[in-house]
Amino acid sequence: MSHLPTDVAGADAVGSAAASPGAQVLRFLDRAVTKVTEAVAAMLVLAEVVVLGSSTAARYLFDSPFTWSDELATLLFIWLAVLGSVVALRRGEHMRLTAFIRDMAPHRRAWLDAVAMMLVAAVLLSLVLPAYEHFETLNEGLSPVLQISEGYRGAAIITGVVLMLITAVQNLARIANWKQMLVALLLVGAATAVLEYFGPTIEDMGNSNLVLFFVVFVVGSMVIGMPIAFAFLLGTVGFVAFATTIPVSIVPGRMDEGMSHLILLAVPLFVLLGALIEMAGLARAMIALLVAMIGHLRGGLQYVLLGAMYLVSGISGAKAADMAAVAPALFPEMLKRGNKEGNLTSLLSASAVMSETIPPSIVLITVGSVTGVSIAALFTGGLFPAVVGMVALCVVVFLQTRGEDVSHAPRYGWAQRFRLLLVALPGLGLPVVIRTAVVEGVATATEVSTIGIVYTVLIGLLFYRQFDWRRVYPILVETASLSGAILLVVGAATAMAWALTQSGFSQDLVQLMAAVPGGRIGFLLVSALAFVILGSVLEGVPAIVLFGPLLFPIAGMMGVNPVHYAMLAVFAMGFGLFTPPFGVGFYLACAIGRVSPDVAIRSVWPHLAALFVALLLITLIPWISTGFL
Known part of the structure; x- marks a missing residue:
């Protein structure tokens, strides 16, 4: 934004x-x-x-x-x-x-x-x-x-x-x-x-x-x-x-x-949930636990950042909320350990790409609403592709931090870790509550966000006791503003997609994509490249609303599982969104990390190379997306 x-x-x-x-x-x-x-x-x-x-x-x-x-x-x-x-x-x-x-x-x-x-x-x-x-x-x-x-x-x-x-x-x-x-x-x-x-x-x-x-x-x-x-x-x-x-x-x-579309009602509700978890203290408790467990290792805080982004993404569903919840809690200590601010910001940006497919991602919800793919299947299929991305980034962190000085890093005893685990359990329970409610049929993908909101408010009031009522109204207004910005894009892109369909463009696109050499593999690779470009220019929501109804039927004709294609599309668009010079997500990460893009851009390429490998694996190995369905 x-x-x-x-x-x-x-x-x-x-x-x-x-x-x-x-x-x-x-x-x-x-x-x-x-x-x-x-x-x-x-x-x-x-x-x-x-x-x-x-x-x-x-x-x-x-x-x-x-x-x-x-x-x-x-x-x-x-x-x-x-x-x-x-x-x-x-x-x-x-x-x-x-x-x-x-x-x-x-x-x-x-x-x-x-x-x-x-x-x-x-x-x-x-x-x-x-x-x-x-x-x-x-x-x-x-x-x-x-x-x-x-x-x-x-x-x-x-x-x-x-x-x-x-x-x-x-x-x-x-x-x-x-x-x-x-x-x-x-x-x-x-x-x-x-x-x-x-x-x-x-x-x-x-x-x-x-x-x-x-x-x-x-x-x-x-x-x-x-x-x-x-x-x-x-x-x-x-x-x-x-x-x-x-x-x-x-x-x-x-x-x-x-x-x-009623399914899109999940957008403002998950945006609201993402703001509430920060205010109620859930994110802070989970990060504190991760720091206690592995923060004393070489690259420990970088691993904490990746783990925190994985956990927080599973709750908030919004990249800006994810990064804003994690970066301020970790960056000061990471800088004290000698990490360079440009490298930290590039890792923050890359971690946002890694977590794009983690439910309840707003882009996944949009995919389900415009293509008819099961939201529950998308939520299940999105977990392991993010693990692949996280492992790829962990390799980069390991190679970059082999010489890090951790002699002054605080070490926690098992008793302290156990106490922090008890404190973090309510926060760790939120993704479980959300996923269980959807899988067991308690609530739809839209309704489950209200369960998460009620759960978060109760935990903030009764357990963490840091629920600031004065911030509720500004959060509601900000939720409406962000949701309106997203939904107007969806509405405008829907009208534009309809106009393209009426013109016969969709039929021409079908013929063009079906003629890509290499059969199904060629189609998947070209699709990945196309979604990277679309993500860098349009961001995930408008790109998927505009081209999802056109490309998903072609994927079905090519024998591609729709959940696999969705993970390819979402991960590729995230890659484009956080790739300079056009990816606006990269500049958002720089703003949150308070680092000049000129400084961060010099450090971003190793992380992007690792994510590119992860994207290839997700593209070429369908089991990564469909193995747990």
């Missing part, structure tokens, strides 16, 4: 205007909308926990399931997704590709930021009327169980589009001065006029127009820093509006469909 930069000239302009009564009123209204939106989004997160948690308890404990719970949860979820997207846009937390503009001179980047935000506003403006038409269509029907108007779902989309449009205009006024805004407006207006004029010609181009809309527009807008979700929407809306006779109202409908 990256935040919106603030242009000095734009900030000065806003600051000088702030003295006028009109500006003060606008700022008051802006703060009011922000507070109300964040409050409602936070309450929706809490409401989802209550609805799904009570439904699970009613079904399992009292054998009296709520027939309306899934329908209500889905309705609340679409509102959470769109309002979370609004919050994310206000905070500048939507996913962006910053590799090309990160080192650009501030005054030049300000111009690109203005164009990018103007494009965001233009896309949202073009969706206002289609979103209203989508609302009118839904408003004519009733929900199956609750028998309330389906218009409530459509109202979420139109509300989100309007609020994001207002936010985009406000962000534009904040980051750009009037000259930059005027030039950006003229550029966007001129491009729209050209597309309108040449619309019939573009439509007659056939599938060649895909290059214009889904390569030039999408890739070009991402390169200048436009958030990925809006870049997808730019290409999709442009394609539908200027290259087809299909009404643009189909786009909000496809976004609604993509964002409201």
Whole structure:
């Protein structure tokens, strides 16, 4: 994630205007909308926990399931997704590709930021009327169980589009001065006029127009820093509006469909769980136990980091939460032992790749939602590929730390270790509780997150006694923001994938991939390379939503087990996500480790080489992914 930069000239302009009564009123209204939106989004997160948690308890404990719970949860979820997207846009937390503009001179980047935000506003403006038409269509029907108007779902989309449009205009006024805004407006207006004029010609181009809309527009807008979700929407809306006779109202409908899959409700709930385990002390207790057991060995703390990432990943499901929970607890002592900060950050980055397939990975949940592969099978199949990655990294750690001085490392007696084991047991029990609940059928992959949340809150209150109630509301807001950023990408990618399918691109892709030399092995190797590239550019969630429905059927035709293919895809995308210079995950690890990317990039290659070997093993040996199914 990256935040919106603030242009000095734009900030000065806003600051000088702030003295006028009109500006003060606008700022008051802006703060009011922000507070109300964040409050409602936070309450929706809490409401989802209550609805799904009570439904699970009613079904399992009292054998009296709520027939309306899934329908209500889905309705609340679409509102959470769109309002979370609004919050994310206000905070500048939507996913962006910053590799090309990160080192650009501030005054030049300000111009690109203005164009990018103007494009965001233009896309949202073009969706206002289609979103209203989508609302009118839904408003004519009733929900199956609750028998309330389906218009409530459509109202979420139109509300989100309007609020994001207002936010985009406000962000534009904040980051750009009037000259930059005027030039950006003229550029966007001129491009729209050209597309309108040449619309019939573009439509007659056939599938060649895909290059214009889904390569030039999408890739070009991402390169200048436009958030990925809006870049997808730019290409999709442009394609539908200027290259087809299909009404643009189909786009909000496809976004609604993509964002409201009930299985995706696991995303905000596991994001919330990841934040709670850090606050409740579970992660700290597990790390302390690992330090006591092997921290005194050469490379001991590096092994602790790898083990902690494996354990924490199995709980939080979010890479940022994983690294933020582990790094601050270990890095200070590791630096005292003479480890170089660049090497530590590269190991942290590599450990995040290693743990990509550990359940309940958000990417695994997304794979299941868009491809129909069993979530329980994905959760089971993801454990051993991560072990392969961890062993590969352990070899690198062993070779790099043979000369480490551990004479001053604290040593723990068996009595101390036993005490720390007792303290860590509740935290170690959480992955067991989550996995058992899914495997034994107590709860679905979506509902099990509520069990984990209740478990974590109780352990934090009753056992560790460090549950800070003052942090709950900010955590709920942050959960809504991160979830909205992810889910808007899912919705936009769903609409884009539908447009590509309508164009006939999916059939062409099937023929191309089926013709790869080498049969099944050749297909797997090409797929791994493709997912590494996709992961470095799009990140896991948008890449899998966009290409999963296209490539998984081809894998089935080639005789590839879908769980094996899922592990290959997820591990390869993680490899791309944390590989410089384009992988944004690598820069996230640098930010958490507080190390310059220029320093860390010199140390990352041995770890990436080990992970590349692990990826080859996962690709070529299906048993690694399917042996425990």
